[in-house]
Amino acid sequence: MSTASDLVSRSHRLGADPKNTNYAGGNTSAKGTETDPVTGEPVELLWVKGSGGDLGTLTEAGLAVLRLDRVRALVDVYPGVDREDEMVAAFDYCLHGKGGAAPSIDTAMHALVDAAHVDHLHPDSGIAFATAKDGEKLTKKAFGEKVVWVPWRRPGFQLGLDIAAIKRAHPNAIGCILGGHGITAWGDTSTEAEANSLWIIRTAEQYLVENGKKAPFGREVAKNRALPEAERRAKAAALAPTIRGLASHDKPMVGHFTDSDVVLDFLASANAPKLAALGTSCPDHFLRTKVTPMLLDLPAGASVDASIARLKELHEQYRADYTAYYERHATADSPAIRGADPLIVLVPGVGMFSFGANKQTARVAGEFYVNAINVMRGAESISSYAPIDEREKFRIEYWALEEAKLQRMPQPKSHATRVALVTGAASGIGKAIATRLAADGACVVIADLDLAKAQEAAAEIGGTDVAIGVAVNVTDAEAIAKGVQEAVLAFGGIDIVVNNAGVSLSKPLLETTEKDWDFQHDIMAKGSFLVSKACAPVLIEQGMGGDVIYIASKNSVFAGPNNIAYSATKADQAHQVRLLAVELGEHGIKVNGINPDGVVKGSGIFAAGWGANRAKTYGIPEEDLGKFYAQRTILKREVLPENVANAVSVLTGPDLSHTTGLHIPVDAGVAAAFLR
CATH class of the missing domain: 3.40.225 (L-fuculose-1-phosphate Aldolase)
Structure with missing residues (x-):
């Protein structure tokens, strides 16, 4: 195993246990010799975790590789603690080879300490000693001569010099407690350094257990x-x-x-x-x-x-x-x-x-x-x-x-810091919207009647830092309230609400039952109303503005055949957009709608029977329905879920910050549905 790969393995073991160090905290290093590809001569190198990396997930690309002779030569030109920050830029002139991570401020500690392997970690038990009022005395009491106290000093070149001097003065020491900060340990081999690090951590833990007060925070109130x-x-x-x-x-x-x-x-x-x-x-x-x-x-x-x-x-x-x-x-x-x-x-x-x-x-x-x-x-x-x-x-x-x-951090994406709740988002248009908003930097809540599918969709989009799935029946105010609660506990609040949940039965007037009518109105008209009502208090109380989007339909303005209940409820949703745009505008909340048409691919509505009914109405095979819809449009293009998602992204993004009460057609051009 190479020096670098061995160091990465050690780092993973140390970083895997939160008792050893916190996320992205601490750094590890190894020294070794390789052949200089320019001179053909051996050259002594330092491999050290680069700036901003995490031990538990470190890769070889996350290591900075430096020539030790050049780093050690910096001691001779060191201008003193008042100018020690200049030494970080000097590390760039000590790098070996191409690629690799930027050297961190702790590079000097690893380079100047006379040990082949060095670990600097932030264990809670070690920092407890580092922040104790009489930490120096306790360090000697708990660790004897094996661990030396180092008074607080801001990380940097001087701290590296200090620890190097302490190691020389205490040849039997295996590490030190850095006042106010953490621990550093070393060893002649990678195994020895790791063992020494763990010994300091476990000894500190044991001392706290055996000698600590039972109620260190005082009595319970x-x-x-x-x-x-x-x-x-x-x-x-x-x-x-x-x-x-x-x-x-x-x-x-x-x-x-x-x-x-x-x-x-x-x-x-x-x-x-x-x-x-x-x-x-x-x-x-x-x-x-x-x-x-x-x-x-x-x-x-x-x-x-x-x-x-x-x-x-x-x-x-x-x-x-x-x-x-x-x-x-x-x-x-x-x-x-x-x-x-x-x-x-x-x-x-x-x-x-x-x-x-x-x-x-x-x-x-x-x-x-x-x-x-x-x-x-x-x-x-x-x-x-x-x-x-x-x-x-x-x-x-x-x-x-x-x-x-x-x-040096990359510029945030258009929807960074925003939290979106999308209903009916486990498939079709809703899933495409959630996927696009997440790609734009938003956190997304996949709300769907089917919890398993919602969680599966969320997992496809990303981990729980990006997306979560929640069960929401949009016809049930209590279920919606529970979903909103899960959203705000997961991400702190809600900024974007997308009323997408929908269903349809394609029937003419004389075949449409009262049950058919109520079924569709409950999910879309009533459901959108209930979701908007449940989310509005969150948007208002945050005082951060926000967006409410209604996925309506071309049918909200177009009198298509054999869909009285569906088209009527879509018209209801379309008017909710206008009403809420007026009502919520004073809170900086924009309300807009999208009127798609003919979105066959991936659609839960079409797969549930609507597609078969519409194909029968038009006298074509169901598999040709998407093409049929495309040919009747001005642009002769099939409308996909992603096209609707694009419109949601634009409406909720920074470029349309002054637009509310708008309906955007996403139908490839249906003249009869042009808004007037």
């Missing part, structure tokens, strides 16, 4: 005890639109909800307010969670209305406090403030809401705050929690190198 699950989740769903709107004051965010025991137990404790106010410590934590969360200071049993009113007050104070924090520490060359809204919102008895530019970022922010809770528990159990000071947090959060990393 009865009024903040977790609500019963159903009540808890209902309250979370009721609060979610408000909280997402607050977190999106400066820029739109996607949300994630967590009600794990770790979070609920912390929020029920007496010391939670004090500890939350101290903020997180490990740079990986607060870069994703902000330095402090916003904590609702009302008991679990507080009403939704009282909670909303207080959350809005706390948000104003949070923004003022965060702005003051920025202004206290910003210098002339600091990056501009990135927004003053919270990324973590804690609600006693209910749980934690976390936010980010996409679902994965929001979820990971929540995971990082769970890490922070675990760190606080560990530190409080053996000492008292003492994170790095505010100024040092600012120097990390508004570090020019972090800003440069953010600027």
Whole structure:
């Protein structure tokens, strides 16, 4: 096995266990010798996890490969800690070969430490020692001479020099605790480095278990005890639109909800307010969670209305406090403030809401705050929690190198941060719409009568950070409310509602029964009304605008044969567009409709008998129905589900931000259905 592949395997093993390190946290390295393809001479190289990678999913392409002689030569030109950031750019001149990842800020640590293999990790147990008030004393007590304490220093070239010096001064040490930060371990072989890393982590865990206080967060506060699950989740769903709107004051965010025991137990404790106010410590934590969360200071049993009113007050104070924090520490060359809204919102008895530019970022922010809770528990159990000071947090959060990393990120897609709920989305037009919106960057909720098919469609589109499937019978207000609740708990809220669920029976007037009439009107006219009514409060409360789209039909304006019930209900939907465009416009919510025609391919309606009936009406074979519809159009083109999805994308995208009350024909041109 090559040095690089062996390093990737070790990284995967370490990254697979969240007890060892958090997502995208830490880095690993290996040193070895290869033949220089230019000189034919042996050259000593460093393979190290590149900037922004994740140990659990690392590939060889995610490694930076550098010449060790050139990296070590940087020691002779190092201008000092005040200019250490310049050394990151210098790493580019030490790279070996082509391709590979950009070197991270921790490259110096791996290069300068005199060991063939080095691991830098962020285990909760290790950070508990790193953030304990008397962490240095506890480190010696728990680990003896095998692990050395390193006082807090911002990651960089100087920290690499410091750790290298410590290893030289302590030849029997296998690693160190980095104050306020994490752990670093080393070894002569990959196996030895991994074993040393795990020994430090497991020894820290064991020490906390054997010596820690039983109630490190203090007594349980009865009024903040977790609500019963159903009540808890209902309250979370009721609060979610408000909280997402607050977190999106400066820029739109996607949300994630967590009600794990770790979070609920912390929020029920007496010391939670004090500890939350101290903020997180490990740079990986607060870069994703902000330095402090916003904590609702009302008991679990507080009403939704009282909670909303207080959350809005706390948000104003949070923004003022965060702005003051920025202004206290910003210098002339600091990056501009990135927004003053919270990324973590804690609600006693209910749980934690976390936010980010996409679902994965929001979820990971929540995971990082769970890490922070675990760190606080560990530190409080053996000492008292003492994170790095505010100024040092600012120097990390508004570090020019972090800003440069953010600027290198790709531009967001047209529908990034938006959450779409699409009814009847397990097949046909609905599935095509959901697929297109997800490709545009949206999170999508596949709402369908058939839960299994909805979940299958969601899985095809992407993982749960992109799409989820929910069971929704659009004729049942209670089922719709449950689906909306699942949507807001999954993604924080809803921005786009697509009323697509439909069905049809092709019959002339004299053969259309009252049951036929009610069946179609209940699903489409009544169903669209119920879905819009259930989603509108979420859209309004968020205060972020939004879109409601009705998939109507050419038949809403065209008097086709033998479909009285279908065409009448489509006309009902078309007029709902006009009515709701007027009513919801004051909230910045646009309402538009699409009138497709002849969408045969992939259509659930056509497959369920409508196609056979229409083919019989027109006197053609059913398999030729799509071609028949195409030939009667002006453009002579068959209309596909993707064509309808394209129209939804445009209507809900940034280019038609000032358009509401519009019906767009997607029928390849049917003159009789032209809107007048």
